[in-house]
Each structure stands twice: as C-alpha cells, then as structure tokens.
Amino acid sequence: MSSTRKIIVVTNAFLFSSGIESLALELSGLLVEHVYTGSEKKLSQKIIGAKPEFVIIDPEAIKDSLIPLLRELNEDPEIITIGLVNSSTSDNIISRFSNTLNTTGNKFQLIEELQRIVGKEVAKSDNEQLISKRETEILKYLVMGYTNQDVADKLFLSIHTVMTHRKKINRKLGIKTVSGLTVYALMNNIVDIREVERSI
Amino acid sequence: MLLEKDMKLADIIIHDISLVPVISRFGILLGFGDESIEGVCKKKSIDIDFLLTILNAFHDPQYLDKKYLQSFSVDLLIQYLRKTHQYYLSNKIPEIECLIDKMELESTIDKSSYQLLQKFFKDYKTELVKHIDREEKVVYPYVLELNNAIANDEITSSLIEKIKKYSIKSYEEEHDNVEEKLTDLKNIIIKYLSPSQNQQSRFRLLKELTALEKDLAEHAIIEDLILVPKVELLEKNVLIS
Numbered sequence: 001m002s003s004t005r006k007i008i009v010v011t012n013a014f015l016f017s018s019g020i021e022s023l024a025l026e027l028s029g030l031l032v033e034h035v036y037t038g039s040e041k042k043l044s045q046k047i048i049g050a051k052p053e054f055v056i057i058d059p060e061a062i063k064d065s066l067i068p069l070l071r072e073l074n075e076d077p078e079i080i081t082i083g084l085v086n087s088s089t090s091d092n093i094i095s096r097f098s099n100t101l102n103t104t105g106n107k108f109q110l111i112e113e114l115q116r117i118v119g120k121e122v123a124k125s126d127n128e129q130l131i132s133k134r135e136t137e138i139l140k141y142l143v144m145g146y147t148n149q150d151v152a153d154k155l156f157l158s159i160h161t162v163m164t165h166r167k168k169i170n171r172k173l174g175i176k177t178v179s180g181l182t183v184y185a186l187m188n189n190i191v192d193i194r195e196v197e198r199s200i
Numbered sequence: 201m202l203l204e205k206d207m208k209l210a211d212i213i214i215h216d217i218s219l220v221p222v223i224s225r226f227g228i229l230l231g232f233g234d235e236s237i238e239g240v241c242k243k244k245s246i247d248i249d250f251l252l253t254i255l256n257a258f259h260d261p262q263y264l265d266k267k268y269l270q271s272f273s274v275d276l277l278i279q280y281l282r283k284t285h286q287y288y289l290s291n292k293i294p295e296i297e298c299l300i301d302k303m304e305l306e307s308t309i310d311k312s313s314y315q316l317l318q319k320f321f322k323d324y325k326t327e328l329v330k331h332i333d334r335e336e337k338v339v340y341p342y343v344l345e346l347n348n349a350i351a352n353d354e355i356t357s358s359l360i361e362k363i364k365k366y367s368i369k370s371y372e373e374e375h376d377n378v379e380e381k382l383t384d385l386k387n388i389i390i391k392y393l394s395p396s397q398n399q400q401s402r403f404r405l406l407k408e409l410t411a412l413e414k415d416l417a418e419h420a421i422i423e424d425l426i427l428v429p430k431v432e433l434l435e436k437n438v439l440i441s
C-alpha cells in the first residue's frame with residue numbers, strides 16, 4: 001500500500017476532472033495521473049500504456065466510440081473502469097463499466113462510493129516505515145499504559161534499551177508525550193481504541 | 201530589540217503582533233492612538249516597569265536571563281498571571297476547540313482522526329485547568345499571604361511553619377511544562393493527518409496552537425524567573441525576622 005494508485009480520467013468537462021482530483025486528494029494514496037478529453041487520438045492505447053489502476057470515464061465525452069473503448073479496457077485485467085453516470089444514463093451503458101460513480105451525489109456520498117471502489121486500504125496514510133518494527137512494538141505497549149520496566153520485562157530487553165528506543169521514537173515522530181503517541185498509534189492502526197481506553 | 205518607555209506603542213505592536221493579547225491584559229485595547237509606552241501607562245495608571253518587563257520578556261525570551269529582580273510588587277504580578285490564565289481558559293482554549301470541532305464536522309472520510317484530536321485536546325484542557333487551579337488555589341494565595349505578612353509586619357509562627365512545610369522551591373520543582381502536548385498536536389497535524397481539502401482550517405488551527413504555545417511558554421518563564429525568585433526573597437525575609 002505504499003505506492004500510489006493511478007487514476008486516468010476521460011472527460012471534456014472541467015468540473016468533472018477537477019472534482020475527481022479533489023476527491024482523490026481526500027483519499028490519500030490516489031493520484032489522478034492524466035485527464036484526457038474524448039477526442040484524444042489513440043485514446044485506448046494511451047490509457048493502457050499508462051498502466052493505471054482505475055479509469056474514470058464520462059460517457060458524454062466519448063459517445064459513439066464508448067463501447068469499443070470499454071471493450072478494450074475491460075480486456076486488461078489490471079484496469080478497473082468507473083463510469084460517471086446519472087439517472088438518465090441508460091442501463092446498457094451502465095452495465096459495461098465495472099463500477100459507477102453517480103455524478104449527482106454530494107461530496108460525502110461520492111467519497112464513500114469511490115472509497116468502496118478503490119478499497120479501504122488506500123484511506124490509511126503511509127507511515128509504517130517511519131519507525132522500525134521493534135519501535136512500533138514498543139510504541140504499542142507504551143500507549144497501552146505499560147511502564148518502561150513493564151516493556152523491558154515483556155520484550156526481554158534492558159530498561160536502558162527501552163529508553164533508547166523510546167527516545168528514537170520521540171525524535172523520529174516528533175511526538176514526545178504519551179497522549180500524542182496514542183493519537184499517532186490509533187491513526188495508524190498500531191493499536192485498537194479498546195486497547196488504549198484505560199490510558200487515554 | 202530592547203523595548204523602551206519612549207518608544208511608540210504602535211511601532212512595537214506593528215513589529216511584534218503577538219504582543220496584542222499581552223497589552224490587552226493590562227487594559228490597553230487596540231485603537232490606543234499614537235502615544236509612547238510611557239504616555240499610555242500614565243493615562244491608564246499602569247506600572248511602567250512592570251509593563252516593560254512583561255513586554256520585553258515576551259518579545260525576547262532571553263531578556264529575563266539578563267535581568268535582576270524587578271522592583272514592581274508581587275500583587276501586580278499575580279494579578280497579571282491570573283488575567284493570563286483567564287485569557288487561556290475563556291478565549292484561547294474555546295477558540296481552538298471550536299476549530300477542531302468544525303473540522304470534525306466538515307470531515308468526510310477521516311472523521312475518526314478528528315475525533316481523536318478532539319479527545320486529545322479535551323484531555324489537554326483538563327490538564328491545563330488542573331495546573332491553573334493548583335496555582336490559583338494554592339501557590340498564589342501562599343505568595344500573597346507572605347507578602348501581606350511582611351507588609352503588615354505580622355509574621356506569625358504558623359506562617360513560619362508553613363514556609364518550612366511548603367516553600368516556593370517545591371512549586372518550582374512540581375511546575376510542569378504544559379506546552380509540550382501542543383507541540384505534539386502540531387506535529388500530528390503537520391505530518392500525520394491524511395491530506396485533505398481543508399488546508400485553510402488546518403492552517404488557522406496551527407496558527408492558534410502556535411500562539412497559545414508561545415504565550416504559555418512566556419507565562420511559565422514569568423512564573424519561574426520572576427515570581428519564584430521574588431518569593432524566595434520574601435521567604436528569606438520572613439525566616440530572618
């Protein structure tokens with residue numbers, strides 16, 4: 001989940017392309033790599049060549065060549081097609097996309113839909129490699145309310161080693177207090193809210 | 201830059217805008233005109249040495265290291281410290297709470313992160329209230345009692361006992377840092393909250409946190425480097441007599 005997942009958008013409407021870019025920004029890990037208009041030459045080759053994970057298409061932008069384009073894109077197993085639809089879009093068109101986004105939805109609904117399509121894991125930000133595995137383990141115990149001595153006993157380390165790790169964690173994250181570390185650990189799913197309830 | 205009494209107050213404020221809440225604690229409100237610090241003090245009957253000390257301490261954190269004990273009274277000092285507490289509790293803290301609440305309300309996918317920030321700040325507030333309560337209910341009354349006893353020449357044996365049991369030294373030791381958590385919160389917002397469209401709100405929140413952080417640090421310096429030495433001197437006077 002460390003790499004960003006690419007989106008290509010096909011639309012003539014600026015409102016759609018800029019709207020999608022702002023939605024992608026809400027879900028970190030997503031990147032709108034390119035926006036094409038429907039009249040772009042060799043559109044399908046360009047899209048497939050860019051190896052995107054998602055292609056969001058406004059059917060209005062392509063009209064006649066929509067069905068052949070979708071047929072080509074759907075042959076590539078790596079590509080997920082998403083149609084921008086509304087209540088007047090015909091079922092014939094809707095059924096050719098692997099997913100759809102309803103353009104009349106409000107921001108919240110659109111983000112929900114997009115998140116459902118791209119999968120939950122992209123919503124999490126990507127901080128894991130910031131602290132090492134050992135440090136993450138120690139962080140976890142600290143925010144659960146264990147003392148340095150407890151952690152040392154649990155992990156068969158000297159208290160001095162625990163303190164050194166602790167200082168490293170503080171420095172790497174820029175967070176010194178246990179309450180601050182708790183927020184960090186919860187945001188990054190290092191601990192579960194139930195595990196820290198006593199200590200926060 | 202050392203701030204001096206013949207400087208125009210307006211020039212100083214333009215130079216360092218973070219002094220606005222400080223002067224308002226002295227009852228000087230924006231729209232004060234074009235007068236010098238001295239002129240403003242005269243009009244408002246403010247102790248000028250005291251105002252200059254506070255302004256300089258706030259403006260340049262190293263200022264107090266170079267200074268000897270100031271001449272102004274302990275009463276004045278405590279009055280100022282209480283006003284500052286009031287400013288935190290009735291202005292700064294609610295403002296920041298409001299900003300975080302608004303961000304939580306407007307957030308879409310990251311609601312739970314904002315709820316964590318809400319909880320974090322609520323706990324912070326509880327801690328700050330406790331810190332302030334301790335000072336206002338235990339430390340300051342003790343200082344005022346000492347001061348009054350000396351002024352009225354009424355040094356009782358029970359007061360001497362009190363000093364032996366609780367001296368300002370213990371306050372100095374227990375006086376903990378209340379800015380650290382704000383720094384953590386800033387780092388969380390800058391580094392770890394998922395990026396989103398609400399950059400303007402985050403920027404405002406960061407500005408408010410930074411202002412509170414600076415004000416608190418300054419306040420603590422005044423407590424540690426002005427109040428404590430003054431009280432140590434008072435204690436000495438009582439014990440000698």
Ligand SMILES: [Fe+2]
Nearest residue numbers: 281335419423
């Ligand atoms: Fe205080």
Ligand SMILES: [Fe+2]
Nearest residue numbers: 335375420423
């Ligand atoms: Fe304090």
